[in-house]
Structures are given as structure tokens and as C-alpha cells.
Amino acid sequence: MxxxxxxxxxxxxxxxxxxxxxxxxxxxxxxxxxxxxxxxTWFKPGQELYSKTEGFRQTVLKQESGYVHCTLEIEPFAAGPPSHIHMGFDEVFEIESGELTVWVNGEIKKLHAGEVLRIPRGTPHKPYNETADTIRTKGPIAFPExxxxxxxxxxxxxxxxxxxxxxxxxxxxxxxxxxxxxxxxxxxxxxxxxxxxxxxxxxxxxxxxxxxxxxxxxxxxxxxx
Known part of the structure; x- marks a missing residue:
């Protein structure tokens, strides 16, 4: 029963x-x-994607073929986003000025002017700024729209x-x-x-x-x- x-x-x-x-x-x-x-049709050149919490300021260059291309500035001592994972796209940081710290799957990496780091999709990571300088990336960063x-x-x-x-x-x-x-x-x-x-x-x-x-x-x- x-x-x-x-x-x-x-x-x-x-x-x-x-x-x-x-x-x-x-x-x-x-x-x-x-x-x-x-x-x-949402994004236009010159628009800013800004987070006071993260300290990231991204300026739109163009929206094309399903992607939004942006420049990136990271404020002094910016905490950055929580450690996270993207499953559908790689993320690339190419530094123009400043020193970017990136936690990548348990390892700390320091990027300086002229250096490039590609983070493959599926990889845990967290970029942030430990310095008093503003970090600027070289060239656009492309995100799915x-x-x-x-x-x-x-x-x-x-x-x-x-x-x-x-x-x-x-x-x-x-x-x-x-x-x-x-x-x-x-x-x-x-x-x-x-x-x-x-x-x-x-x-x-x-x-x-x-x-x-x-x-x-x-x-x-x-x-x-």
C-alpha cells in the first residue's frame, strides 16, 4: 500500500x-x-557601457555581423567582475597602457603594454586592476550583441x-x-x-x-x- x-x-x-x-x-x-x-540596431558608436561597481568603461566602436566592438578602460583599483565563465566566446585582452591583473583558472597573470592574453571559452577568469593607473586596451574587444x-x-x-x-x-x-x-x-x-x-x-x-x-x-x- x-x-x-x-x-x-x-x-x-x-x-x-x-x-x-x-x-x-x-x-x-x-x-x-x-x-x-x-x-x-541597439548600439551606436560612442555609446558607453559603464559599471561603477566593476570599474569598467567600454565605448562602442561599431555593431556589425552580430557583434559589438568596444574599447575598454579599467579604472584605478577596479574590482572587476566576479570570477566567471563564458561558454560561447573567447575573451581577448591586449594592453595599450597600464598593468592588468587576470585570475585565470586559479593562476594570476600580469599583463603589461604590448602583451596579449586570450582566454578560451569555458575557462574561469576574472580581470581587475591592482594599480593606481587607468588601464587601456589596444584595439576593440568584440562581444556577441x-x-x-x-x-x-x-x-x-x-x-x-x-x-x-x-x-x-x-x-x-x-x-x-x-x-x-x-x-x-x-x-x-x-x-x-x-x-x-x-x-x-x-x-x-x-x-x-x-x-x-x-x-x-x-x-x-x-x-x-
């Missing part, structure tokens, strides 16, 4: 979870899709709430960014495949609670359109 009851409970739980995932994502993506700008679009939103969330990346709000907010193109996952969190899976589970609940992947208040370019 207990075995039958247990099997029924498991079956009901599976039906509930499957219904939640199917219906929730259908409502999120098809019935009530988010309203946001067209990413393919959907990543760059979400990066502006992430910057806004981080600057509004210090410690956002470790907050309870981030648990509900970040999956929305990630499922919309923000290819960045915590290096010291669960394995990336688990972070992705949890994203699909959390997103319907996030939308129900009023979270979004685009906030006009975090869009510094809104009045420039």
Missing part, C-alpha cells in the same frame, strides 16, 4: 513539474513575450544594489539575463550545466514575480534612440 502511495506521489510530482516547465515557458516566451528594443545588450542591464542591477551577484534577487534575475543571451556563469557556483538547467526552471517563476530581462531604467541609451 505504501509503495502504491509513494508511486502516485512521485507521478503527481512529475506531472506538476513537467506542466510547470512546459506551460510556464510557453507563457513566458509565446503568450506574454517581453517587450524590449531590437538588439540588432545579445551578451552586450544584457551586460548593460547587469551593470545597472549591480550598480543599484551592491553585492547583487550574491543576493537572493540575483537567483531570480540572472536566469532571465542568461536565457536571453548573457553568456556568463559564476566560476565558483554550481557546474555551468546546472546553472543553465536551473535557469530554465526559475525563469517562469521570475516572470510571475515581475522580473524581466530588460529594464528601461538601466538603459542609458533610451533617450538617444
Amino acid at each position: 505504501r509503495s502504491i502511495i509513494f508511486k502516485r506521489i512521485v507521478m503527481l510530482a512529475l506531472i506538476f513539474i513537467t506542466s510547470y516547465l512546459v506551460i510556464g515557458n510557453l507563457l513566458h516566451r509565446v503568450v506574454f513575450p517581453e517587450k524590449k528594443p531590437a538588439v540588432s 545579445k551578451f552586450a545588450f544584457c551586460l548593460v542591464q547587469v551593470y545597472g542591477a549591480m550598480d543599484r544594489q551592491p553585492g547583487f551577484e550574491r543576493s537572493s534577487q540575483a537567483i531570480l534575475q540572472m536566469p532571465l539575463f542568461q536565457t536571453n543571451g548573457f553568456d556568463s556563469y559564476l566560476a565558483d557556483g554550481p557546474p555551468v550545466f546546472m546553472q543553465k538547467t536551473m535557469g530554465w526552471v526559475v525563469v517562469p517563476m521570475s516572470r510571475l514575480l515581475g522580473y524581466s530581462s530588460y529594464y528601461r531604467e538601466f538603459d542609458p541609451f533610451y533617450n538617444q534612440k
